[in-house]
Every structure is written in structure tokens, then in C-alpha cells.
Amino acid sequence: MKIDIATRMERSVLGINIQYIKDYKVIVHTIGMIETTKRHTAANLKEEIMKCLNEYGIGINQIYSNTTDNGANVVKASKLLHDMQQESLANEDAINDVEADHIESQIASVFSVVRCAAHTIQLAAYDVIKTIEKDLEECRTIVKKLRTLVRAGNTDISLPFIDNRTRWNSTYDMMESLYRIKEYIENLDKNMYINWSFVKDFLTAFQPISKCTLKLQNEQYIIGDFFRDWLTCELELADLVPENIYADSLLNAMKIRKNVLLEYKAFVAALYLDPRFNFEETPLLSSEQKDVAMDHLIRTYEMIQKIKNPSEYENDCTSGVVPHTTQDNELPSTSKGAYHKLTLHVRSLAKSQSATRPIVKPDIKQKLVNLCVKEMEPFDTNVLEYWRKFYRNESIDNKIKF
Structure with a gap:
């Protein structure tokens, strides 16, 4: 939701x-x-x-x-x-x-x-934007003046865009529209000073994150796609760091925000199910993150089973347990060992306790474990289509075995 x-x-x-x-x-x-x-x-x-x-x-x-x-x-x-x-x-x-x-x-x-993925990117951008707000406000003031001049002069240039401060990408659009009419501004008789080095450095640093934001608009876009584009953005920013004064700050902000995302179990579980990130000897998921993801996925499976068919689920949870039955005429026997009664008592307690924790079929956990030893899939893989083929092939294998 x-x-x-x-x-x-x-x-x-x-x-x-x-x-x-x-x-x-x-x-x-x-x-x-x-x-x-x-x-x-x-x-x-x-x-x-x-x-x-x-x-x-x-x-x-x-x-x-x-x-x-x-x-x-x-x-x-x-x-x-x-x-x-x-x-x-x-x-x-x-x-x-x-x-x-x-x-x-x-x-x-x-x-x-x-x-929200878009909001997380926006927060990373704002972490840097708030440190350069004075320079941005100077550009914003110039844009407002230019909009008045352009309207009054009936020129052929595009009206510069004014931003909405609650949407960082609109600030990027404003700066881009300002830079596009640089020649027109420089030829004006009006005394308008603009720090063009700042404008250019801003656009260069924020271009990777702007492209990442636009990709969020894709219809078939899953968590793995977002994480792929986030990591790509980080690499592009890293290349800009030696020459751009804002790229390093933006890169650090993205890394901090990424770590927050990776604290969400649902987010890590989605990456675990993505063969582009979870494969043999992957450097993208730690052992601890894999354990968290598996635990979350198993619990989710249990919840789904309970919602689908509560009565069948309860039967599943206790299946395979053979209760000990005693005949009415059966007498205590020391031949069963001195601790037979204690053994029965402990088994009874264990059975009672195990009923409070649903038992997951071993094959579910094993299937999750097996995902860690597969080969890495290309980053342009359609993961939903990958899983369609995966289950189709698994179904065929099961029929052959049967």
C-alpha cells in the first residue's frame, strides 16, 4: 500500500x-x-x-x-x-x-x-541543497526578474522555469532553464550577475541523480531496478568527485540514505530475491543481511499460508509429529529407562511450544538458501520475467521427477 x-x-x-x-x-x-x-x-x-x-x-x-x-x-x-x-x-x-x-x-x-524511493532520493538531494541555498536563492531571484522581462519583451526564448522548493528536481529544472538562455542573459543591457561556474557545477553534480529520479516513473519498476539505478548514480558521482565540489557531498549523502534503506527488512528481502544482487559470493549483501532477508521471507510465507487457508495451515504446522499414545492397560516399565517419564514430559512441552511457532516446510528454506549460489544476472534483466521462467522450469522438473 x-x-x-x-x-x-x-x-x-x-x-x-x-x-x-x-x-x-x-x-x-x-x-x-x-x-x-x-x-x-x-x-x-x-x-x-x-x-x-x-x-x-x-x-x-x-x-x-x-x-x-x-x-x-x-x-x-x-x-x-x-x-x-x-x-x-x-x-x-x-x-x-x-x-x-x-x-x-x-x-x-x-x-x-x-x-518512498523518490522521497529518499529527494532527501539525499536536500542534504546538499540546504548547504548551497544562498547561491540558489540568488539564481531564483534572477529567474523571477527574467520571467518578467521575457513576458514584457515578447522574445522568442523560452520562459525560464521557477522552482517549487518542496521538489528538488524542479530546482534542477530551474537551473537548467537558466543555463539554456545564458547567451540571451549576457547580451542584456540589464545589470544581472550570475555565477555561471556555480550553475554549471550544480547541473553537472545533480545530473546523475536527476536521471535516477526520472527512471522511477517507469511502470514496471521494482525495488531491484531502483537499487541498480541508485548504485549507478553513486558510480557516476564518484567519477565527478575530482572535478566537482558538490559531487562528493552528494555521494556521501546518498550513501547515508542508502544505509537507512537497507535497514528495512522488506527492502533487503526484495534484494535477496533479485538475482542481480544475490548470487554466489555477492559483495552486495552481507551474511547478516541474508539472514534477515530469509527470516523475513519465511515469516511472510507463514503469514500468506495462514491467510489463504487457516485450518490447513494449522494442520501443516503440526504434521509429521507422531504423538505418543499409551494403552489403558499399559503399566510403567523400568525397561524403558529411568528417564522415560521425564522424556515424555519434555517431549510434551516441546510439542506444546512448537505449536506456537509454525513449522516451515524444509524445502521453502532450502529454496531460499539455494538463491545464494546462483550466478549473477545482468543488470538489465527483467526480474519478474526471470521468476516466471524460474517457476516454469521448476514445474517442468517436478513433472519429470514425478
């Missing part, structure tokens, strides 16, 4: 998108464009989101992750949704304390609040 709030001309709209994969294609539906009249508190936002989900018959337990910007109210609303999902699962059955602890840890891993 993705949520965002836009405010224009004193009107606020809450947008709610649902994204999923069907037939190996990313599908996005806008299920809500809600004009909000109440204060944008977390509780009010949660209420509107739940109304929208209920209208479409979407249960809170079906939400895998919630993508948001960095707004405190939106993040808090996501936390309230997380708590609601946790409470919903806990209330499904009468549970003991051990089961409650398990459910709590399970939900905390599965329901993820992930920062």
Missing part, C-alpha cells in the same frame, strides 16, 4: 494506492482520492485509510508493507495500522503468552513501513 497527502489551493487530498504483482506484472490501483477536511492527525488518517480498505474488502492482515514519505503524521498513521494488524491477528484465537510473543515478533517483521 502507498499513501500520500497533497495540499493545493487550501484543499488537501489523501491518495491511497494498492500495488501487487499479478501474472508477473506490477499492478497499481488507486483506491482512494479522499478530500480531507479534518486535521491531518495520525488517528484521522488511519480512520480514512481503513474506510477505504473496508470499502474494497481488503483486510488489514493482507497489507505487506506501507510506503510513505517522511511526514511524521503519515509515519505515525502507519504505526497505528501496524498495531491494528497485530491486534487483529492476536484476537483471531484464544492464545497464551508464548503465542502472543510470537505473533508480535512475526508482525513486526512482516508489516513494514518503507520510505
Whole structure:
């Protein structure tokens, strides 16, 4: 699920998108464009989101992750949704304390609040832009004057673009439009001083991140594609560092923001399932990150199984356990060993405890482990198509074995 709030001309709209994969294609539906009249508190936002989900018959337990910007109210609303999902699962059955602890840890891993990719890039850009705001303001002032002159003079040049400070890429567009009419400005009789070295260095440093931002607009764009383009942007900035005073700051800002992204379990799990990043001896995922991803994916699998068929899932969890039965006329026997009764007691406790932790079929975990020993796929690979072929080939292999 993705949520965002836009405010224009004193009107606020809450947008709610649902994204999923069907037939190996990313599908996005806008299920809500809600004009909000109440204060944008977390509780009010949660209420509107739940109304929208209920209208479409979407249960809170079906939400895998919630993508948001960095707004405190939106993040808090996501936390309230997380708590609601946790409470919903806990209330499904009468549970003991051990089961409650398990459910709590399970939900905390599965329901993820992930920062929007575009917003993360914007934050990295702002980390640098705020250090050069004085120079940008001087350019902004010149642009405003030029817009007045161009309108009054009926010239053939393009009207320079004025930026929106809440959208860093619009600042890039402003600087680019200014640089395009450099010759016109220099031929003006008006006394307009522009630091063209600053303009050029700004455009050169921010061009890689601008290209990365534009790629986010692709329709079939997954986490691995974004991470690929992010790393490409880092390499391009690294090449600019010796000659550009802003490239190094921007590169460091991107690395810091990247580390924050890699703290999200859903993000790391997506990279784990991407053969461009997870392969034998990959330098892109640490052993710890692989363990986190596997744990998250297994928990997600457990959740999906429970949602699909709760009764069958519970049977699966206890299958393979052969209970010890005692005949009514069976008498205690020392021939079974002095600790036979204790053994039965411990096995009974273990069985009771294991029932609170669903048992995952070994082949699921093994399949995840096997992903680490495959060869690296090219970075232009269509990963969704890769998985389509993977499952088709696996299905054929299973039929042959059968």
C-alpha cells in the first residue's frame, strides 16, 4: 500500500494506492482520492485509510508493507495500522503468552513501513541543497526578474522555469532553464550577475541523480531496478568527485540514505530475491543481511499460508509429529529407562511450544538458501520475467521427477 497527502489551493487530498504483482506484472490501483477536511492527525488518517480498505474488502492482515514519505503524521498513521494488524491477528484465537510473543515478533517483521524511493532520493538531494541555498536563492531571484522581462519583451526564448522548493528536481529544472538562455542573459543591457561556474557545477553534480529520479516513473519498476539505478548514480558521482565540489557531498549523502534503506527488512528481502544482487559470493549483501532477508521471507510465507487457508495451515504446522499414545492397560516399565517419564514430559512441552511457532516446510528454506549460489544476472534483466521462467522450469522438473 502507498499513501500520500497533497495540499493545493487550501484543499488537501489523501491518495491511497494498492500495488501487487499479478501474472508477473506490477499492478497499481488507486483506491482512494479522499478530500480531507479534518486535521491531518495520525488517528484521522488511519480512520480514512481503513474506510477505504473496508470499502474494497481488503483486510488489514493482507497489507505487506506501507510506503510513505517522511511526514511524521503519515509515519505515525502507519504505526497505528501496524498495531491494528497485530491486534487483529492476536484476537483471531484464544492464545497464551508464548503465542502472543510470537505473533508480535512475526508482525513486526512482516508489516513494514518503507520510505518512498523518490522521497529518499529527494532527501539525499536536500542534504546538499540546504548547504548551497544562498547561491540558489540568488539564481531564483534572477529567474523571477527574467520571467518578467521575457513576458514584457515578447522574445522568442523560452520562459525560464521557477522552482517549487518542496521538489528538488524542479530546482534542477530551474537551473537548467537558466543555463539554456545564458547567451540571451549576457547580451542584456540589464545589470544581472550570475555565477555561471556555480550553475554549471550544480547541473553537472545533480545530473546523475536527476536521471535516477526520472527512471522511477517507469511502470514496471521494482525495488531491484531502483537499487541498480541508485548504485549507478553513486558510480557516476564518484567519477565527478575530482572535478566537482558538490559531487562528493552528494555521494556521501546518498550513501547515508542508502544505509537507512537497507535497514528495512522488506527492502533487503526484495534484494535477496533479485538475482542481480544475490548470487554466489555477492559483495552486495552481507551474511547478516541474508539472514534477515530469509527470516523475513519465511515469516511472510507463514503469514500468506495462514491467510489463504487457516485450518490447513494449522494442520501443516503440526504434521509429521507422531504423538505418543499409551494403552489403558499399559503399566510403567523400568525397561524403558529411568528417564522415560521425564522424556515424555519434555517431549510434551516441546510439542506444546512448537505449536506456537509454525513449522516451515524444509524445502521453502532450502529454496531460499539455494538463491545464494546462483550466478549473477545482468543488470538489465527483467526480474519478474526471470521468476516466471524460474517457476516454469521448476514445474517442468517436478513433472519429470514425478
